[in-house]
Amino acid sequence: MRKDFTAIKIAVIMLLTLFAQQLSAQQRTVTGKVFDSDSGEEMPFVNVTVKGTDIGVITDIDGAFSINVNSSEDILVFTFIGYGRREARVGNQSDITVNMDPETAQLNEIVVIGYGTQRKSDITGSVGSVTREDFNVGQVTNAEQLITGKIAGVQITPNSGAPGAGGRIRIRGGSSLNANNDPLIVIDGVPLDNSSVAGAANPLSFLNPNDIETFDVLKDASATAIYGSRASNGVILITTRKGKKGQDLSLNVSSLVSVSQIANNIDVLNADQYRDAVAAQASPSQQALIGSESTNWQDVIFRDAISIDNNVSLSGSINNIPYRLSVGNLEQNGVLRRDNLNRTTAALSLTPSLLDDRLKINFNVRGTYSYSQFADQGAIGAAAIFDPTQAIYDPEGFGGYWEWLNEDGSPQTLAPRNPLGLLEQRDDRGEVKRSIGNLQLDYALPFIDGLRANLNLGYDISQSEGRVVIPSSSAAGVNEGGSLLDYAQNKRNLLADFYLNYVKDFGSAGRLDATAGYSWQDFLIENPAFPRINEAGTVLEPAGVETRPQYRLISFFGRVNYSLKDRYLLTATLRTDGSSRFSQENRWGVFPSVAAAWRVSEEDFLINNNAITDLKLRLGYGVTGQQDIGSFFPFLPRYTFSDDAARYRFGNNFFNTLRPEGYDRNIKWEETVTYNAGLDYEFFNGKFYGSLDYYYRVTNDLLAVIPVPAGTNLTNQLFTNVGNIESYGFEAGLTYNVVRTNELNWDIGANFTYNRVNILSLSNVEEDAVGILVGSIGGGTGNTIQVQTVGFQPNSFYVWEQVYGTDGAPLENVYVDQNGDGIVNEQDLIRRGFPDPRYFFGFNSQLRYRNWDFGFVLRGNIGQTVYNNVRSANGAYQSLRFPDYLINMTSDVLETNFQNYRLRSSHYLEDASFLRMENISVGYNFGNVFASRVNLQVNATVQNAFVITGYSGIDPEIPGGIDNNFYPFPRIFSFGVNFGF
Numbered sequence: 001m002r003k004d005f006t007a008i009k010i011a012v013i014m015l016l017t018l019f020a021q022q023l024s025a026q027q028r029t030v031t032g033k034v035f036d037s038d039s040g041e042e043m044p045f046v047n048v049t050v051k052g053t054d055i056g057v058i059t060d061i062d063g064a065f066s067i068n069v070n071s072s073e074d075i076l077v078f079t080f081i082g083y084g085r086r087e088a089r090v091g092n093q094s095d096i097t098v099n100m101d102p103e104t105a106q107l108n109e110i111v112v113i114g115y116g117t118q119r120k121s122d123i124t125g126s127v128g129s130v131t132r133e134d135f136n137v138g139q140v141t142n143a144e145q146l147i148t149g150k151i152a153g154v155q156i157t158p159n160s161g162a163p164g165a166g167g168r169i170r171i172r173g174g175s176s177l178n179a180n181n182d183p184l185i186v187i188d189g190v191p192l193d194n195s196s197v198a199g200a201a202n203p204l205s206f207l208n209p210n211d212i213e214t215f216d217v218l219k220d221a222s223a224t225a226i227y228g229s230r231a232s233n234g235v236i237l238i239t240t241r242k243g244k245k246g247q248d249l250s251l252n253v254s255s256l257v258s259v260s261q262i263a264n265n266i267d268v269l270n271a272d273q274y275r276d277a278v279a280a281q282a283s284p285s286q287q288a289l290i291g292s293e294s295t296n297w298q299d300v301i302f303r304d305a306i307s308i309d310n311n312v313s314l315s316g317s318i319n320n321i322p323y324r325l326s327v328g329n330l331e332q333n334g335v336l337r338r339d340n341l342n343r344t345t346a347a348l349s350l351t352p353s354l355l356d357d358r359l360k361i362n363f364n365v366r367g368t369y370s371y372s373q374f375a376d377q378g379a380i381g382a383a384a385i386f387d388p389t390q391a392i393y394d395p396e397g398f399g400g401y402w403e404w405l406n407e408d409g410s411p412q413t414l415a416p417r418n419p420l421g422l423l424e425q426r427d428d429r430g431e432v433k434r435s436i437g438n439l440q441l442d443y444a445l446p447f448i449d450g451l452r453a454n455l456n457l458g459y460d461i462s463q464s465e466g467r468v469v470i471p472s473s474s475a476a477g478v479n480e481g482g483s484l485l486d487y488a489q490n491k492r493n494l495l496a497d498f499y500l501n502y503v504k505d506f507g508s509a510g511r512l513d514a515t516a517g518y519s520w521q522d523f524l525i526e527n528p529a530f531p532r533i534n535e536a537g538t539v540l541e542p543a544g545v546e547t548r549p550q551y552r553l554i555s556f557f558g559r560v561n562y563s564l565k566d567r568y569l570l571t572a573t574l575r576t577d578g579s580s581r582f583s584q585e586n587r588w589g590v591f592p593s594v595a596a597a598w599r600v601s602e603e604d605f606l607i608n609n610n611a612i613t614d615l616k617l618r619l620g621y622g623v624t625g626q627q628d629i630g631s632f633f634p635f636l637p638r639y640t641f642s643d644d645a646a647r648y649r650f651g652n653n654f655f656n657t658l659r660p661e662g663y664d665r666n667i668k669w670e671e672t673v674t675y676n677a678g679l680d681y682e683f684f685n686g687k688f689y690g691s692l693d694y695y696y697r698v699t700n701d702l703l704a705v706i707p708v709p710a711g712t713n714l715t716n717q718l719f720t721n722v723g724n725i726e727s728y729g730f731e732a733g734l735t736y737n738v739v740r741t742n743e744l745n746w747d748i749g750a751n752f753t754y755n756r757v758n759i760l761s762l763s764n765v766e767e768d769a770v771g772i773l774v775g776s777i778g779g780g781t782g783n784t785i786q787v788q789t790v791g792f793q794p795n796s797f798y799v800w801e802q803v804y805g806t807d808g809a810p811l812e813n814v815y816v817d818q819n820g821d822g823i824v825n826e827q828d829l830i831r832r833g834f835p836d837p838r839y840f841f842g843f844n845s846q847l848r849y850r851n852w853d854f855g856f857v858l859r860g861n862i863g864q865t866v867y868n869n870v871r872s873a874n875g876a877y878q879s880l881r882f883p884d885y886l887i888n889m890t891s892d893v894l895e896t897n898f899q900n901y902r903l904r905s906s907h908y909l910e911d912a913s914f915l916r917m918e919n920i921s922v923g924y925n926f927g928n929v930f931a932s933r934v935n936l937q938v939n940a941t942v943q944n945a946f947v948i949t950g951y952s953g954i955d956p957e958i959p960g961g962i963d964n965n966f967y968p969f970p971r972i973f974s975f976g977v978n979f980g981f
Contacts, residue, residue: 032096124595125223138941149842149859152751160967163341171234190458198489221622221674222595228575243322260970291389305333365437381965415885425474430466482535586668593622690734729755779873833865835961912956914949
């Protein structure tokens, strides 16, 4: 449970007006302070009354109070929502210190909501939170892995199993068609640029997960609208760990050693099966190409990989300046040979309070240096199709590796390359230096009680560089004399936020919390251009055009929270955003929201009910925007250089020409309207609590990429507004404390989400048209397998319906004639299935017995479809028809007996529902060791322990739904040690 009252004190609450009362000669003043017994933080908002009288006050921002009493026999009563009632007899004391114990599991939590905080009991929007004590454990490389499977409505799909590879985060499925569907991520008040960083596998890989304290996820528009233009896909607020006021020096050292193993392989023909297939299906000349070896190429390219993660942190308070300093180093090796990430991070936070606590300072700075060795992931596909009867090495071959050759001894350019040669004979390295930080000043203005000014200045900068080298001694590089290509990128994100916050308690008239502010954010990306050269220095490809795009967001925002009797809650937000991505006529967008909540549990008919601790109904409406698309200035006419295939000839010289890009002068904001109805509940003082939400949203003026008709003399893509989509769904989350004693505590949690998306209109597509073809696949040139069509889910699969024989095997080139015209053609293609799940869920358990703890996270998807492109592009005897080389096949060819590739057959669409054991962990706390100076804890974890699925590929969880030689997720075994000094 989170108990961080430092953030609450930003909102100043002054003393309530004392109730009028006749004072006697015995009256005197008693002062004191109230603290949270668990965290030691001062507690504002606490009601302090003299028992049996109407005399009462509330504690101020520092948990302090001053109250008049009539005699030493008076008893002070302390009450606060979510805490047990406390009483203290005055006696002869003039100063009283009271520690209050939390009584419920959720009401007192402080939630970051953007430009401030709120008690969870006061929240009117849909917000999910995960604190450090509930994070996923094990080898956690990227921040988002900490909360996988933990929050309803939040789906995190790993992009690959490569070191440092991040996850695709979707909150309620995303809201756009082609614009960015990633949520806005804010770290300590600094919104990030979600675009990728050159030389890094994941834009969040710079953040050390060990430095994170909490995740707060804003899901509906009433919660996210304060961020306006970047909040259509939800907002993730990450708060990092800080030192605490009065904390003694604390040193923490941890080390985690992990072993990663391949959990599954692509099912292909082994050497003997392949020989049989070649003997039965191939020509005599092809049969003569068969080798004498039995090579499992997937075993050749994959390995057991050892990773080490070391972290040291120092925290405490010096002269009332809380601080935390941390340093971490991660050496992560991938299961694909030569894949490696080495990351070093450092972070410093200072949180002092000055001027009698009127000025609160929050200073954060963190830096990362990462060095990556990127393996050629093309080796995964090559290993699936390379002839298993051939040897790995050839002493006289290119670089010592066996390759398919032409008669003249040159490499066969159409044949697959030796998979191990692809890995060992390519040097692809990248390094990134990145720093993010901010200085936040919060000042209680002296001339108006309850008014605070907050200034937040932040930055996010990165410098990347890398080089890809292919030697001339390799089969891939011999024809060009080798290849060397440098790349680099510099990114800068500057932030300036300023807002005023006014908090006033009007007693029986309610409590007001109002915020108004201004935000400025500037983004600059520098992309230098380098030529590709060979080992002799000859230019193979000239340097492209160096780009330096820069765009800016300027915003004005305001929010009002009003609470009456802690029962009736109202939140209204308005944000106006200006984006330089649009023309002056369409530059500004206005994004309002309003939400209301009724805490039914505070009504008189439930106030003394011991069963219902909290029951809150929520309703919300809001509008958010979207401007994050692939083109920085889609409203401007622009020109790009043509490629080598479209050069103009003057005599014997060829010149690249300038070609106009498509543009839309009237392109404007994409807007999403969201409605949300929710219920928060808690029973038996935190024994059982959770939330239910239903949402409906419509996105208008979709920002999308559409094809440009041939003959327009433009590039083949145009960014424009194309139509509308709708999405709706249901979320449920609950936590149940099975048992809680001094020795045993067992909590279980579950969440469930249903989400559906439909395309309502595509204004640039004719009404009866098929739609926009998307989803490129392997196995040919220019083939697609998905389509955007009105009335259907985005990215629906577009295939012919396969006909099966009486034996259950598919009949080759036999499909259902959908329109009955006697011909199977493009008119008979159908939409079947979609890549995103209808339902997804998570289940977790945490059991603590004495010094032992045991936990697991189980999650799954239901109703998603994956197109098995590995099988469709390799599961036919057509693979044996190449005259000069052989290609292996997937083992399903023995069942289908397909002679030719059938890329559009529905046979390759598979139900990819699954149940995955995300992690299992066990730990033991030895307590104080080494003369009671050190606390020692150990833990062991298994990640990706097992997957239950009917999908035939290596993994059913494929971002985008097209399985084409996916980098497999490994199974990871970890052992960790933690020392606390």
